[in-house]
Amino acid sequence: MKKVILLVFCLAEMLTKAQNLIITNVNIIPIEGKETIIKNQTVIIKDGKIESISPFKPEHTRDNTKAHLDGTGKYLMPGLADMHVHFPNEKDMSLQQFFKFNLAAGVTTLRSMRGEPRHLTLRDSITKKLILAPDLYISISLPSDSTITDKDLEKFVKQSKKEGWDFIKYISGLSPTLFYTTALISKESGLKLAGHVYNQDLQMAIKADQASVEHYQAILKEYRKDSLHFPDVMNELKRRDIYVCPTLSFYYIWGMQFGADELKARNGMKYISIELQSKWEKDYDDYYSKYNTPTKNEEREKTILRVKQSLYDFGKLLKRMSNNNVKLLLSPDESAFNVPGFAMAEEMKVYQKAGLSNYAILKIATYNAASFFNKENEWGSIGKNKKANLILLDKNPLEDIENIKTINTVILGGKVLKPDELLKN
Numbered sequence: 149m150k151k152v153i154l155l156v157f158c159l160a161e162m163l164t165k166a167q168n169l170i171i172t173n174v175n176i177i178p179i180e181g182k183e184t185i186i187k188n189q190t191v192i193i194k195d196g197k198i199e200s201i202s203p204f205k206p207e208h209t210r211d212n213t214k215a216h217l218d219g220t221g222k223y224l225m226p227g228l229a230d231m232h233v234h235f236p237n238e239k240d241m242s243l244q245q246f247f248k249f250n251l252a253a254g255v256t257t258l259r260s261m262r263g264e265p266r267h268l269t270l271r272d273s274i275t276k277k278l279i280l281a282p283d284l285y286i287s288i289s290l291p292s293d294s295t296i297t298d299k300d301l302e303k304f305v306k307q308s309k310k311e312g313w314d315f316i317k318y319i320s321g322l323s324p325t326l327f328y329t330t331a332l333i334s335k336e337s338g339l340k341l342a343g344h345v346y347n348q349d350l351q352m353a354i355k356a357d358q359a360s361v362e363h364y365q366a367i368l369k370e371y372r373k374d375s376l377h378f379p380d381v382m383n384e385l386k387r388r389d390i391y392v393c394p395t396l397s398f399y400y401i402w403g404m405q406f407g408a409d410e411l412k413a414r415n416g417m418k419y420i421s422i423e424l425q426s427k428w429e430k431d432y433d434d435y436y437s438k439y440n441t442p443t444k445n446e447e448r449e450k451t452i453l454r455v456k457q458s459l460y461d462f463g464k465l466l467k468r469m470s471n472n473n474v475k476l477l478l479s480p481d482e483s484a485f486n487v488p489g490f491a492m493a494e495e496m497k498v499y500q501k502a503g504l505s506n507y508a509i510l511k512i513a514t515y516n517a518a519s520f521f522n523k524e525n526e527w528g529s530i531g532k533n534k535k536a537n538l539i540l541l542d543k544n545p546l547e548d549i550e551n552i553k554t555i556n557t558v559i560l561g562g563k564v565l566k567p568d569e570l571l572k573n
């Protein structure tokens with residue numbers, strides 16, 4: 149009996165020891181407060197959390213009680229959060245593959261915008277570390293059939309809260325009165341209501357204190373309605389703690405802003421199977437076949453220019469919102485040619501083109517995501533006792549946002565993952 153207990157003990161000890169990690173001589177980008185970089189540090193990770201950060205000393209490399217990661221010349225920052233994902237159609241890509249792509253690209257948190265009841269179990273398995281996947285926050289979509297009453301909605305919100313959904317997603321439907329009522333019930337229940345903007349009317353999302361507004365159009369529409377009024381709009385978004393997740397890559401792709409070669413060269417495309425690549429190309433061609441007549445060609449050119457102008461105008465607003473501390477989020481959204489996880493770098497490039505600083509972009513993709521869930525004290529930045537969801541980069545992303553692609557190692561709750569191994573099939 150004693151022997152058995154001893155064995156169990158040893159095993160338990162081995163497991164905890166395996167999780168303990170020391171990263172030596174690394175440059176830290178903490179993403180807390182102002183832009184800064186703390187050079188030559190030693191980070192100790194214990195039980196999935198950052199236990200200590202201290203100036204590097206050579207003797208740290210001789211600590212034999214922990215697994216080692218040499219951070220010399222490398223950069224450590226919090227893992228990324230993709231804040232608008234839809235799980236793949238499993239005929240195209242398995243969930244396991246989807247999670248691995250995200251992890252390999254440095255995405256350690258996902259906010260799922262289309263929940264199904266089975267995702268509750270999935271999230272719990274991830275939390276219990278039974279499945280290798282980024283941390284998951286899940287939403288349930290608000291029912292919208294025309295016969296629904298305020299009593300039904302109240303029951304739905306309370307039930308969703310009880311079942312453990314992280315937030316409710318509004319897609320479409322409901323009368324304005326029912327929409328406001330639901331927003332109020334959600335708030336009272338402490339369950340966030342996020343999603344599409346009712347009727348593309350930003351004032352409704354504002355009045356409803358919606359937790360986040362998805363996609364860019366309603367904001368651009370509000371600006372075009374009365375451009376001088378935009379500072380007030382930004383103030384209201386801030387005052388009510390409303391986050392903005394514009395998902396621009398999706399509109400660049402479907403607004404025909406890229407040529408075929410550009411689409412094929414998007415980040416991570418080389419990891420996509422030939423079958424899925426062909427399917428994406430076919431979907432894209434089918435969608436645009438309506439323009440494939442001589443008379444429609446002119447219409448096509450007009451559409452391309454109109455979308456180009458809209459995205460350009462929105463880019464200016466994105467920069468203004470960032471400068472004015474409106475809370476932004478970042479996600480490319482699900483689309484053909486958006487490789488899960490890897491398309492985050494593409495969305496970052498769009499933000500950079502709009503004039504946001506590299507630091508602002510990194511903060512949006514990490515700290516802001518955590519603060520959306522009121523978890524900024526737990527993850528989304530590097531500090532003592534924060535969760536060890538981290539990425540180690542070969543090159544400095546503050547110098548060039550493209551360096552976000554130079555992922556050397558991903559640390560998920562203290563577990564060391566190598567992109568090459570994740571991408572091996």
Ligand SMILES: [Zn+2]
Binds near residue numbers: 232234261482
């Ligand atoms: Zn979406």
